[in-house]
Amino acid sequence: MTIEPGAPTPERHRVRRPGRPGAEAAAALLSSAxxxxxxxxxxxxxxxxxxxxxSRAVNDLGNQFVPFHEHLWDLAHGRSTGDLLFNWGSGYGVPFLADFLTYLxxxxxxxxxxxxxxxxxxxxxxxxxxxxxxxxxxxxxxxxxxxxxxxxxxxxxxxxxxxxxxxxxxxxxxxxxxxxxxxxxxxxxxxxxxxxxxxxxxxxxxxxxxxxxxxxxxxxxxxxxxxxxxxxxxxxxxxxxxxxxxxxxxxxxxxxxxxxxxxxxxxxxxxxxxxQPPPVITYPGPPAxxxxxxxxxxxxxxxxxxxxxxxxxxxxxxxxxxxxxxxxxxxxxxxxxxxxxxxxxxxxxxxxxxxxxxxxxxxxxxxxxxxxxxxxxxxxxxxxxxxxxxxxxxxxxxxxxxxxxxxxxxxxxxxxxxxxxxxxxxxxxxxxxxxxxxxxxxxxxxxxxxxxxxxxxxxxxxxxxxxxxxxxxxxxWQPKRTIDAATLAAGTAVRGADSWPAGRSDPGPHAFADNDPLLLGGEGGAYYSSYVPEQSAVTLRGLGAGWFMHGRHLLSVDDPVGRAIMGVRSYLAHAPGSAHNGFVRRTVAAPPVVTLRPAATLDGGAPDTSVFARQERVLGARVYTVPALSYAAGPRPRTGPGGTWRLPGNAAGAAFTSFTATCAPGRSVYAYLPWFDGTLQANGVTYRRHAVFPTTADGILPLGAVPAGGRFTVALGTHRAEAVPRFPVGCLDPHALAAAIARLKATGPVRVTAGGHTIRATFRPGTRGTAVVSVPAVTGWRCSVNGGRAGAPHTLGGLIAVGLRGGSRLSCSYVTPGLAPGLWASGLALVVLLAAGLFSLAGVRRLVRRGGPPAREKPMAPPAVAGSPR
Known part of the structure; x- marks a missing residue:
C-alpha cells in the first residue's frame, strides 16, 4: 500500500512512540512557569x-477567603476555640465543616x-x-x-x-x-x-x-x-x-x-x-x-x-x-x-x-x-x-x-x-x-x-x-480591609478581652470585612457564607440583629438587651475619625453564655407582639416599656395586617409622617424597623436607612434618651409606601436590665467549659428549670443531662434550651449532619478500590507465571481512531 505524505491513515497502522519523560516533564514545567x-x-x-x-482582597476574596484562611491558621496553630466541625466565632456559633470542605x-x-x-x-x-x-x-x-x-x-x-x-x-x-x-x-x-x-x-x-x-x-x-x-x-x-x-x-x-x-x-x-434560602435568581437572557x-x-x-x-x-x-x-x-x-x-x-x-x-x-x-x-x-x-x-x-x-x-x-x-x-x-x-x-x-x-x-x-x-x-x-471591586495596622489593632483588642466560654468578645458591630470574627478572633454575630443556617439567620434577626444578602450575611446584635442575651461582655463599636483606627472597644456587664430560666420556658406559645417582647421573653425579665404610637402629623398612615403601620410615602421636601410616644424620662429609646427604606428622626437623632425586604434587614437602632417631659416624636420619611411594625419603639430601663443580668449570673452554672464542638455546664445540685445556651439551635446539636440519653434540644427564641429537671450537669455536642453516611460511602468506595487493585495485581502475577508479557513491555497502543493521519 502506498501512502502519500500527509494523507489520512488509520491510526491502527501507526505506532505512537511515547515522548521522552525528561522532555515531557520539562515542557509541563515550562507551561507552569x-x-x-x-x-x-x-x-x-x-x-x-x-x-x-x-490589595487583592476584593469582593469574596476579602470578605470570605482571607478570613477563612485566617481561621485555618488559627485551627492549625491551636488558637481557635472551635474545630473542623464547629465554629464558635461566627454567627454566635455555626457549623464549620461544610465551609472547610467548600472554601479550604x-x-x-x-x-x-x-x-x-x-x-x-x-x-x-x-x-x-x-x-x-x-x-x-x-x-x-x-x-x-x-x-x-x-x-x-x-x-x-x-x-x-x-x-x-x-x-x-x-x-x-x-x-x-x-x-x-x-x-x-x-x-x-x-x-x-x-x-x-x-x-x-x-x-x-x-x-x-x-x-x-x-x-x-x-x-x-x-x-x-x-x-x-x-x-x-x-x-x-x-x-x-x-x-x-x-x-x-x-x-x-x-x-x-x-x-x-x-x-x-x-x-x-x-x-x-x-x-438560609438565597434570593430567587432569574436568568436575564443570553448576551448579544x-x-x-x-x-x-x-x-x-x-x-x-x-x-x-x-x-x-x-x-x-x-x-x-x-x-x-x-x-x-x-x-x-x-x-x-x-x-x-x-x-x-x-x-x-x-x-x-x-x-x-x-x-x-x-x-x-x-x-x-x-x-x-x-x-x-x-x-x-x-x-x-x-x-x-x-x-x-x-x-x-x-x-x-x-x-x-x-x-x-x-x-x-x-x-x-x-x-x-x-x-x-x-x-x-x-x-x-x-x-x-x-x-x-x-x-x-x-x-x-x-x-x-x-x-x-x-x-x-x-x-x-x-x-x-x-x-x-x-x-x-474596591478592596476590603483585611490585614493592616487597624485590623491588627482590632484583633489585639478583641483577643485581649476574650473570656470564652464564660462570655463573648464580639468584634462587631464595627466591621472591616464580612467575616470579622474569623479575621480578628473573638465570638461575634457576623458571618458570611453560602451555608449560613436558616435557624441562625431567623434566630438572630428575631432577636434584633440585622442581615444582608437575604440573610446569608449576618451581623452582630447592637443593643444592650441583645448583648445580654448572647453573653457579650466586650465589643468593638464604631468610632469614625477617632484615633482608634475607626473603632473603640467597650466592655459591658453580661450573664454567662449558659444561663437558667424557669421550667418550661420554651418557644411554642403565643407569638411575640414585638422584637422587644421577644427579647424580654428570652431574657426572662421585663426591661422595656413599649409605647403605642399615636399619629401626629404628615401623610396619614393606615393600619395594615397584624396592626402594622402602612406609610403612604411623602414627596421630596414634604413633611414626614410623625408619631408621638410616651415613656419615662431619661430612658434609652430604641427602634426596630427591619425593612424601612427612608429617613428616621427622633430625639435629635437622624438615620438614613436603605433596608429592602427581604434582602437587607436593619437591626435595633438607638434613638437617644426620652426627654424630660416623657413625650417624644418619631418621624418617618420615605418616598414610597412602606410597612413598619405596630410597635417599632421600645424604651429600655437600664436598672431593670442590670437586675436581670445580676439574677442570671447568680442562678447560672458554677462552671462552663467548651471544646471544639461541645459545651458543658455544671449547675448547683438539684437545680430545676431550663438551661439556655446562647447559641442558635441549628440541626445537629444533641444535649444530655447528668449523662443521660442525648437528644435534640428545645429552643427559646431559637437558642438551645434544655430542661434540667433536677440535674446538675448539662452536656451538648454538635454532630455534623451528613458526615456519617458520607464516611460509610467513602469506606465502601475504598473497599471497591482495594479489591480492584488486588484483582489487577493478581492478574499481572498470573500473566507473569504463564509466561505473559515481560515487565518492561511497552505500554499498549492508544485506541485506534478512524481516519487519523500520520
Whole structure:
C-alpha cells in the first residue's frame, strides 16, 4: 500500500512512540512557569499585592477567603476555640465543616500554616497562582495523551488555559474555584486511561482529588470531560461492544472516585439544605451574539457573557481546524459540534442549571465557561499537532478577521485591547507559517518555538494586566480591609478581652470585612457564607440583629438587651475619625453564655407582639416599656395586617409622617424597623436607612434618651409606601436590665467549659428549670443531662434550651449532619478500590507465571481512531 505524505491513515497502522519523560516533564514545567510568571508580571506592573501596595482582597476574596484562611491558621496553630466541625466565632456559633470542605480544601490552602498569621494574604495569593501553574502543567500532559506531538508547543497552548479569561475574572476573587483548572486535565487523564483500559484505580483516585479539591468545579469538569470522552469514543475504531465497555469502565471509575470523596458531598448537601434560602435568581437572557463572540478575544472584562478567551494563538488554531483537510471530516465535524453545543449550553437556562448543579448561580451565570476554555485548547492542539499548512492557517486568519469585524462596537473590547489583539494575531500567524516552512530544520524550529514562547508570555501578561486595570476601576471591586495596622489593632483588642466560654468578645458591630470574627478572633454575630443556617439567620434577626444578602450575611446584635442575651461582655463599636483606627472597644456587664430560666420556658406559645417582647421573653425579665404610637402629623398612615403601620410615602421636601410616644424620662429609646427604606428622626437623632425586604434587614437602632417631659416624636420619611411594625419603639430601663443580668449570673452554672464542638455546664445540685445556651439551635446539636440519653434540644427564641429537671450537669455536642453516611460511602468506595487493585495485581502475577508479557513491555497502543493521519 502506498501512502502519500500527509494523507489520512488509520491510526491502527501507526505506532505512537511515547515522548521522552525528561522532555515531557520539562515542557509541563515550562507551561507552569510561563503561566505563573506572566500573571505575576501583570500584577507587578499594576502594583498589586504581593508586588505592590494595592490589595487583592476584593469582593469574596476579602470578605470570605482571607478570613477563612485566617481561621485555618488559627485551627492549625491551636488558637481557635472551635474545630473542623464547629465554629464558635461566627454567627454566635455555626457549623464549620461544610465551609472547610467548600472554601479550604484546595491543597494549596494548607500553605497557610507555614506563614505568619498577619501574612496570610500571601498563601491566599499562592492558592490562585499555584493552581494556575499546576493546571497549565496538567493540561500539557493531557494534551499529549489526546494527540502526540511537540511537548513544547503543547506547553504554550496550556499557558492560555492556565491564565484564561475565566482564570483572571471568575477565578480571581474565588481562589477555591481555581482548583478547577487542575480538575479538568486530571479528569481528562483519567478518561484517557479508561480508553486505554489501564490504571482504573489510579483514574478513580484522580477523580477523588478533583472532587475533594473543589466539588463545584469538579462537577463541571466531570460533565465537560464526559462530553469529550463521548467524542473520542465516537471516533474510536474498536467494535461498539468494546466502546460500550470502556464507557461503563469510565462511569464505574468516576462513581467510585466521587464516592471516595463522599463526605464532601453529603456534608455540603445537608448544610445547603439547612441554609438560609438565597434570593430567587432569574436568568436575564443570553448576551448579544456580538458580545458573546467578542469574548473569544483577550483584553476585556464584561461579565454578561461567558469568559472563554484562551489567547490568540489557540484561537487562530481553533479557527483553522475546520479547514484542515489532513484531519478527517468526521473528526472535524464532531469536535466543532462539541464546541458549538457547549457554547450554546451556556446561554440556555435548562443547561445553565445543569452545568451549575441545578441551581442558578447568585452572581455570574457563566461560571462553567471554564469547560469551554479546556475544549478550545484541546481543539487548538489537535490542529497544531497535525502541522497546519499555510493555506489552512490563512483560512483561520481570514476567519479571525471576520470575527474582528463582527465584534466591532462591542462593549467588551476597549481601544487598548486592540493593541494586543491585532499585533499578537499577526505575530502568531507569522510564526506558525515559519514553523511549517522550516519544519525539517531543528535549529530554526527551536528558535521559532522560543519566539512563540516569548509572544505567548507577553500577550498573556498584557491581557492579565489590562483586565486587572479594568476591574480595579470599578467601585464594586474596591478592596476590603483585611490585614493592616487597624485590623491588627482590632484583633489585639478583641483577643485581649476574650473570656470564652464564660462570655463573648464580639468584634462587631464595627466591621472591616464580612467575616470579622474569623479575621480578628473573638465570638461575634457576623458571618458570611453560602451555608449560613436558616435557624441562625431567623434566630438572630428575631432577636434584633440585622442581615444582608437575604440573610446569608449576618451581623452582630447592637443593643444592650441583645448583648445580654448572647453573653457579650466586650465589643468593638464604631468610632469614625477617632484615633482608634475607626473603632473603640467597650466592655459591658453580661450573664454567662449558659444561663437558667424557669421550667418550661420554651418557644411554642403565643407569638411575640414585638422584637422587644421577644427579647424580654428570652431574657426572662421585663426591661422595656413599649409605647403605642399615636399619629401626629404628615401623610396619614393606615393600619395594615397584624396592626402594622402602612406609610403612604411623602414627596421630596414634604413633611414626614410623625408619631408621638410616651415613656419615662431619661430612658434609652430604641427602634426596630427591619425593612424601612427612608429617613428616621427622633430625639435629635437622624438615620438614613436603605433596608429592602427581604434582602437587607436593619437591626435595633438607638434613638437617644426620652426627654424630660416623657413625650417624644418619631418621624418617618420615605418616598414610597412602606410597612413598619405596630410597635417599632421600645424604651429600655437600664436598672431593670442590670437586675436581670445580676439574677442570671447568680442562678447560672458554677462552671462552663467548651471544646471544639461541645459545651458543658455544671449547675448547683438539684437545680430545676431550663438551661439556655446562647447559641442558635441549628440541626445537629444533641444535649444530655447528668449523662443521660442525648437528644435534640428545645429552643427559646431559637437558642438551645434544655430542661434540667433536677440535674446538675448539662452536656451538648454538635454532630455534623451528613458526615456519617458520607464516611460509610467513602469506606465502601475504598473497599471497591482495594479489591480492584488486588484483582489487577493478581492478574499481572498470573500473566507473569504463564509466561505473559515481560515487565518492561511497552505500554499498549492508544485506541485506534478512524481516519487519523500520520
Amino acid at each position: 510561563v503561566a505563573m510568571a506572566a500573571y505575576c508580571l501583570a500584577l507587578a506592573v499594576h502594583g498589586t499585592y504581593p508586588f505592590g501596595p494595592r 480544601m484546595d491543597p494549596f490552602s494548607w500553605l497557610t500554616v507555614l506563614f505568619p498569621r498577619d501574612a496570610v494574604q500571601a498563601p491566599v495569593f499562592l492558592v490562585t497562582l499555584l493552581s494556575m501553574g499546576l493546571g497549565a502543567a496538567m493540561m500539557t500532559v493531557w494534551l499529549g495523551l489526546l494527540r502526540p506531538g511537540s511537548p513544547w508547543l503543547r506547553a504554550l497552548l496550556a499557558v492560555g488555559y492556565g491564565v484564561s479569561a475565566w482564570s483572571i475574572s471568575n477565578g480571581f476573587s474565588d481562589p477555591m474555584w481555581t482548583w478547577g483548572l487542575v480538575s479538568f486535565p486530571l479528569l481528562g487523564i483519567a478518561a484517557d486511561w479508561c480508553l486505554r483500559r489501564r490504571r482504573w484505580v489510579g483514574g478513580a483516585l484522580l477523580v477523588t482529588v478533583a472532587w475533594a479539591g473543589n466539588f463545584y468545579t469538579a462537577a463541571m469538569a466531570t460533565l465537560g470531560m464526559g462530553l469529550v470522552l463521548l467524542v473520542r469514543l465516537a471516533l474510536d475504531e474498536r467494535p461498539r461492544r468494546d466502546r460500550g465497555r470502556i464507557l461503563l469502565r469510565a462511569v464505574a471509575m468516576t462513581a467510585t472516585g466521587i464516592l471516595l470523596a463522599a463526605p464532601v458531598l453529603t456534608v455540603t448537601y445537608k448544610a445547603s439544605r439547612a441554609s 451574539l456580538r458580545d458573546y463572540l467578542a469574548h473569544l478575544l483577550p483584553g476585556g472584562l464584561y461579565p454578561s457573557a461567558p469568559q472563554i478567551s484562551v489567547g490568540l494563538l489557540a484561537l487562530l488554531l481553533v479557527l483553522a481546524f475546520p479547514f484542515m483537510r489532513r484531519v478527517p471530516g468526521r473528526e472535524r465535524a464532531l469536535w466543532v459540534a462539541l464546541l458549538l453545543v457547549v457554547a450554546l449550553s451556556y446561554v440556555w437556562q435548562p443547561t445553565i442549571l445543569l452545568w451549575h448543579g441545578l441551581a442558578m448561580p447568585n452572581g455570574s451565570p457563566y461560571r462553567a465557561s471554564i469547560a469551554l476554555t479546556a475544549m478550545l485548547v484541546a481543539v487548538a492542539w489537535l490542529a497544531l499537532a497535525r502541522g497546519p499548512r499555510p493555506g489552512e492557517l490563512l483560512a483561520g486568519a481570514g476567519a479571525l478577521a471576520v470575527l474582528l469585524l463582527a465584534v466591532l462596537g462591542s462593549g467588551y473590547l476597549r481601544p487598548a485591547a486592540w493593541l494586543l489583539t491585532v499585533p499578537d494575531a499577526v505575530l502568531a500567524l507569522g510564526l506558525l507559517l515559519l514553523l511549517h516552512r522550516h519544519r525539517g530544520d531543528r535549529r530554526v524550529r527551536i528558535a521559532i518555538t522560543a519566539a512563540l514562547t516569548c509572544s505567548v508570555f507577553i500577550a498573556t501578561a498584557y491581557n492579565a494586566f489590562f483586565v486587572t486595570v479594568i476591574r480595579d476601576q470599578s467601585p464594586w
